[in-house]
Amino acid sequence: GENVEQHPSTLSVQEGDSAVIKCTYSDSASNYFPWYKQELGKRPQLIIDIRSNVGEKKDQRIAVTLNKTAKHFSLHITETQPEDSAVYFCAAFSSGTYKYIFGTGTRLKVLA
């Protein structure tokens, strides 16, 4: 069935350093890839997304890349700040199946 693998499960970086989270999906019909940030006790909220017809997208300190051939997509956070500490989820959506399949999450800790 559909599956999204996400690595690493935990990531600690020094403030100011970059963080990279990687995901791999299995459903070749997936065409939309959002990234969510979930702070403790709160709901997941979208931080950036990318569609299957685009290879890269950037929004200030956050960027996402997509390699459709390899079924890989990655989140890049530059100049990390303590407030970036949270759990990050990647997801893959297929309009044929009407569901977002989430990765297993990455707990990011930015050390001041």
Place this chain on the structure above:
Amino acid sequence: DTAVSQTPKYLVTQMGNDKSIKCEQNLGHDTMYWYKQDSKKFLKIMFSYNNKELIINETVPNRFSPKSPDKAHLNLHINSLELGDSAVYFCASSQEFFRTVGWTEAFFGQGTRLTVV
């Protein structure tokens, strides 16, 4: 003007009880979902509804019964609650905006923390 709202936020109940969680969205979306987030933070899809019709039931026990009275509401009823049902349940909604734009993000409710004792 909350986009997706769930009630209650917290629910503590005994094993064997029946309980419901309500969800409403005011975004005009056609598609709504229920996700279960366990203690390891995994987000697993349970159900997906499109225009009040059940699209997905991800091998969820039949003790869980979703009901969508209209496009803006998707409620979750759980019978005979078990300890393993303890989790945070998230409702979400999304929409396809024309074929050229495609699907957009899923907007999540604030979650319902269910604790079965």
